Amino acid sequence: xxxxxxxxxxxxxxxxxxxxxxxxxxxxxxxxxAVGVADVGDADIRRVDLGxxxxxxxxxxxxxxxxxxELPIINATSSHWSYLSAFAFRQMERRLMSGFTSLRxxxxxxxxxxxxxxxGLVTGPRLFYSGKLLSQTGGHGDARPRDNDIAVVLGxxxxxxxxxxxxxxxxxxxxxxxxxxxxxxxxxxxxxASGGILSPTDPxxxxxxSESEIRAAVEEATNHGTYVSAHCHPxxxxxxxxxxxxxxxxxxxxxxxxxxxxxxxxxxYAMPTLALLGVLMREGRQMGLDDANMEKLHLVVSRxxxxxxxxxxHNIPAGFGTDLFGKAHGNEGSExxxxxxxxxxxxILRSATAVNADILKRSQDLGHVAPGAxxxxxxxxxxxxxxxxxxxxxxxxxxxxxxxxxVKDRGIAMPGEHLPRPKFWQASAGTGF
Ligand SMILES: [Zn+2]
Numbered sequence: 001x002x003x004x005x006x007x008x009x010x011x012x013x014x015x016x017x018x019x020x021x022x023x024x025x026x027x028x029x030x031x032x033x034a035v036g037v038a039d040v041g042d043a044d045i046r047r048v049d050l051g052x053x054x055x056x057x058x059x060x061x062x063x064x065x066x067x068x069x070e071l072p073i074i075n076a077t078s079s080h081w082s083y084l085s086a087f088a089f090r091q092m093e094r095r096l097m098s099g100f101t102s103l104r105x106x107x108x109x110x111x112x113x114x115x116x117x118x119x120g121l122v123t124g125p126r127l128f129y130s131g132k133l134l135s136q137t138g139g140h141g142d143a144r145p146r147d148n149d150i151a152v153v154l155g156x157x158x159x160x161x162x163x164x165x166x167x168x169x170x171x172x173x174x175x176x177x178x179x180x181x182x183x184x185x186x187x188x189x190x191x192x193a194s195g196g197i198l199s200p201t202d203p204x205x206x207x208x209x210s211e212s213e214i215r216a217a218v219e220e221a222t223n224h225g226t227y228v229s230a231h232c233h234p235x236x237x238x239x240x241x242x243x244x245x246x247x248x249x250x251x252x253x254x255x256x257x258x259x260x261x262x263x264x265x266x267x268x269y270a271m272p273t274l275a276l277l278g279v280l281m282r283e284g285r286q287m288g289l290d291d292a293n294m295e296k297l298h299l300v301v302s303r304x305x306x307x308x309x310x311x312x313x314h315n316i317p318a319g320f321g322t323d324l325f326g327k328a329h330g331n332e333g334s335e336x337x338x339x340x341x342x343x344x345x346x347x348i349l350r351s352a353t354a355v356n357a358d359i360l361k362r363s364q365d366l367g368h369v370a371p372g373a374x375x376x377x378x379x380x381x382x383x384x385x386x387x388x389x390x391x392x393x394x395x396x397x398x399x400x401x402x403x404x405x406x407v408k409d410r411g412i413a414m415p416g417e418h419l420p421r422p423k424f425w426q427a428s429a430g431t432g433f
Contacts, residue, residue, distance in 0.1 A: 003029050003404070004045045006037070007377070010055035013385065014369040015354035018346055020385060025055060027375040030404035034371055048413045050379055053398060056349065057367050058101025058125075058376035060356035061332065063250055063273050063321025066091040066127075067108030067163065070326040071287050073198055074143035077157070077164045081112075084163060088113055091329060092124025097408050098332065099397035101376035102126040102366055104188075104356070106229065106250060106323070107133040107141070107164050111184045125402070126376075128360055130229070131181040133190035134166050134174060134217065139208040140196035140231055141165035165192075171216045174209070178220040187360075189221045193230040193246070194237035197280070197296045198289070198325070204296045205234045211244060218245035227361075229271070233300055235259040242268040248359055250321070253277075253300045255307040260314045269359050270311050273323035274338035277301050279331045287327060308342045319359045320352035333392035336384075345388035375404040379412060 007025040012035065026034040026045075039047070066088040069076045076084070088109060095103060102125050109129040116122045135141025137152065141164065144150050144157055155177055156162040166177040178189050193214065195204040202208070209217075214230070221228045227247035232238045235256040238249050242262040249263065252270040263270065280289065280297050289297065311318045322332045339348050357367025365374045379399035382390040390396050400408035 002044050002046050004033075004042070005404075005406075006039060006045045006047050007055060007379075008039065008047055008049050009052055010050040010379070011052060012369055013054060013056040013349060015057045015357070015367050016350060020054070022052075025369060025377070027377075027401070027404055030375055032369065032371055032373045032375050032377075035369060050412065053412070054380040054383060054385075055369065056378055056380065057353040057357075057369055057373075058378050058400065058402065059099045059352045060102040060104070060320070060360070060367060061095065061100050061322055061352075062104045062271050062319040062356045062359055063106050063323045064091075064095075064103045065108050065164075065323070065325055066095075066103065066105055066113070068325040068329070071198065071289075072143070072145075072200070073164070073325070074145065074158065074200075076108075076325070077143050077162045079163070081163065084108070085113060085116075089116070089122040089124065092117070092122065092127070094330075095332070096123065096125045096400060096402065097397070098394035099378040099380075099391075099400055100125050100332075101378070101400065101402050102128065102356070102360070104128045104321070104360060106130050106190050106231075106321075110186075114185065123407070126366075128187040129185075130188055130190040131184050131186040132162070132164060132166050132177075133192060133231075134168055134177050134209075135192040136208050136213070137167055137169050138201055139167070139206075140192035140194065140199045140202055142167050142199065142201065145200045169213075171212050174213045174216050175220055178217050182220070182224045182226070186226070188226055188248075189217055189228045190250070191217055191228055191230050191246075193241050194232045194234050195296070196231060196233065197293055197300060200292075204299060205236070207234075207237050207240065211240065214241065214244045214246065238263065242266045248319075251300075251323075252311065252318075253304045253307050255310045257310070260310050260316065263316050264314050269317045269319060269355075271319040271321045271359065272304070272308050272311070272339075273321040273335070274304055274308075275322040275331055275335040276324055276328060277304055278334050278338050279324065279328040283327070305341050308339065312342060312347070317355050317358065318351055319356045320348065333394070336388045336391040340388065345385050348388055349384060349391075375401055377401040 229248040239259040
């Protein structure tokens with residue numbers, strides 16, 4: 001079969017432009033060969049008529065935990081890898097069918113899952129993993145309940161069985177953990193630099209890791225050619241991380257002017273994650289959050305939209321992340337609508353495509369409909385630039401192309417035939433990176 005596909009009659013959102021244009025897109029192999037081409041009548045080209053539907057770059061979720069099976073987090077971190085992997089594989093399939101062709105995992109997913117993807121044992125989006133994140137003792141990644149007498153052994157909480165976090169203190173321990181994750185192929189290093197909502201013993205406003213520890217992590221990651229991303233809620237944590245060379249601030253929910261200025265001065269990115277907040281407000285109690293967790297949640301929620309507003313006012317590039325855990329998985333689409341009090345639909349779609357690609361340092365390949373980019377594309381029913389709520393429902397993602405291969409098709413490319421078919425699940429899409 002020809003490896004040339006001409007996607008005809010689409011309305012193209014290219015990931016950046018505020019103009020949606022009627023253009024044809026030619027895919028050869030796994031890359032976009034041309035945009036806006038005239039059909040030259042080449043008999044060797046397979047033609048797919050999009051009938052005026054929206055064609056856009058495959059979505060990128062910039063903050064996921066595909067191994068995040070359950071809450072409280074200690075139950076997930078101490079579960080067996082065989083279960084965590086099965087859960088992750090299911091999440092990856094589901095996200096790909098929802099139009100997400102890349103995932104940036106911020107704690108949990110690792111080299112084994114990436115290998116399974118690369119070898120075609122399982123199917124899913126491109127995976128950019130952090131391996132195990134780094135937390136100080138008693139920090140946001142230390143999952144031990146306050147009254148629980150579990151030792152930290154060799155940097156792992158829970159007697160050496162923690163799948164999500166290194167619990168490390170001191171510069172040399174931090175360096176060793178970073179180097180180990182880089183050895184295991186981590187695409188970025190994740191550190192916990194402030195208190196968090198779901199952790200059991202850390203005040204939300206606590207500043208975590210010392211300056212020398214953060215700078216050591218940044219030095220190691222930079223020497224390797226990558227970067228550090230830091231979980232931060234309070235403005236004080238955001239400001240110092242930006243100053244110490246952290247490249248991406250995860251959540252960034254309680255920004256103030258001084259922190260925003262520090263981000264601008266240092267070229268720091270933000271990765272807002274609102275979906276989880278909405279789900280926890282609705283269902284947090286049933287998910288097991290205690291009074292202290294709920295209090296922290298309310299504080300964060302009271303500031304999150306103002307913080308996003310401040311990011312936009314300062315033109316700080318803001319990505320798109322969901323950060324869902326446990327039973328909250330499945331609510332990823334709400335990230336699109338949770339941003340509406342602040343963002344235009346165009347801003348939200350840019351965040352989920354071109355901005356996230358930039359955060360991944362893969363702007364040349366991902367998040368753009370442009371000649372030379374990888375052919376990760378989706379076709380959407382309706383006009384999300386008018387009504388972003390369309391993106392909440394995965395059924396509106398009519399077609400998904402990953403690496404030049406159509407992996408989901410609701411009767412567009414092959415009328416009367418719907419993907420995924422059983423054959424698809426055996427095919428390797430070669431996406432283990
Ligand atoms: Zn997270």
